[in-house]
Amino acid sequence: MIIDTHCHAGINWFEPIENLIFQMDKNSVDKAVLIQHKGSTNNYLYECLNRFSNKFSIVPAVNWNENLENQLKEFKNNGASGIRVYLDFPEIFNKKGDDLFKDCAEKNFVISVASNLKTFASSSFSELVKRNPKTTFIIEHLAGANNFPEDKNSNDYLDEVLKLSQNNNLYIKIPGLGEIYERPKILDLNNPFYDVDLKLIKKVFQSFSSKYLMWGSDFPPVSNREGYRNALIGIYNINFFNEKDKEDIFFNVPEKLFF
Numbered sequence: 001m002i003i004d005t006h007c008h009a010g011i012n013w014f015e016p017i018e019n020l021i022f023q024m025d026k027n028s029v030d031k032a033v034l035i036q037h038k039g040s041t042n043n044y045l046y047e048c049l050n051r052f053s054n055k056f057s058i059v060p061a062v063n064w065n066e067n068l069e070n071q072l073k074e075f076k077n078n079g080a081s082g083i084r085v086y087l088d089f090p091e092i093f094n095k096k097g098d099d100l101f102k103d104c105a106e107k108n109f110v111i112s113v114a115s116n117l118k119t120f121a122s123s124s125f126s127e128l129v130k131r132n133p134k135t136t137f138i139i140e141h142l143a144g145a146n147n148f149p150e151d152k153n154s155n156d157y158l159d160e161v162l163k164l165s166q167n168n169n170l171y172i173k174i175p176g177l178g179e180i181y182e183r184p185k186i187l188d189l190n191n192p193f194y195d196v197d198l199k200l201i202k203k204v205f206q207s208f209s210s211k212y213l214m215w216g217s218d219f220p221p222v223s224n225r226e227g228y229r230n231a232l233i234g235i236y237n238i239n240f241f242n243e244k245d246k247e248d249i250f251f252n253v254p255e256k257l258f259f
Helices: 017-026 045-052 070-078 095-106 121-133 141-147 154-166 198-208 228-236 244-256
Strands: 003-007 031-035 056-059 080-084 110-114 137-139 170-174 213-215
Touching: 003 056, 003 213, 003 244, 017 031, 017 045, 017 228, 031 045, 031 154, 045 056, 056 080, 070 095, 080 170, 095 110, 095 121, 121 154, 137 141, 141 154, 141 198, 154 198, 170 198, 170 244, 198 213, 213 228, 228 244
Parallel strands: 003 031, 031 056, 080 110, 110 137, 137 170, 170 213
Antiparallel strands: none
16 A cells, blocks of 8 residues: 655645545555645645545644644544644744644644754754654655755755654655756656666665655645656655565555554
8 A cells, every 4th residue: 555645635726636536546546644735724624534534634734823722622523633833933942832742642643844954953843852752743845955955054954854863753754756856857758867866865764764754745736846656656666765665655654643
């Protein structure tokens, strides 16, 4: 079985759930995690889960301007498996954040974290993870490492993120190669990224191990990059992943955290 841990669906932005199901069926992806995207409400996620409960898990986003306890109750009542948190709210790094994450741990919610490489590399994020050892955190989009290619400090930021692998309550998502690397000038018929250096993914893999990694397509934005199929096989066919690694990344870890 294959589980896609990072998808979006909507009727006022992105694509309706039926389009995602088509891609999943076409590419033998069995289940997926629906992540709330900015500006959307949770109602459509609830509807998708009600209609296709055997196929999806949902992760709504927290609104820091509304009552957090009431939101978590709503999420729980509607079958969510976790919450999405953006690290651009200062409340996250103080007692209000710690109280929220403690409550999430008690409700068995995982925390899918959206931010950038510099913030993930900060001491504030590191301390947050350490202060909440019973809470499961998941870094999205390979920590945004692809967004700092020309920043002179990008390697230092990445090194700090890799150090976070010592925390056994922290996981990280691997996106498709098109999210990490520039589009090749010449597209190979079978593998558009046949000549890219996979050093970045290898570093993350060596630090976290397959037991703390998972794949997420980022559908439907992935359709404007290499496409769903290529995003799947580009990661699945990485030559330093053995069969056990693939089983962890594409099924064991997602199944444990979201289903």
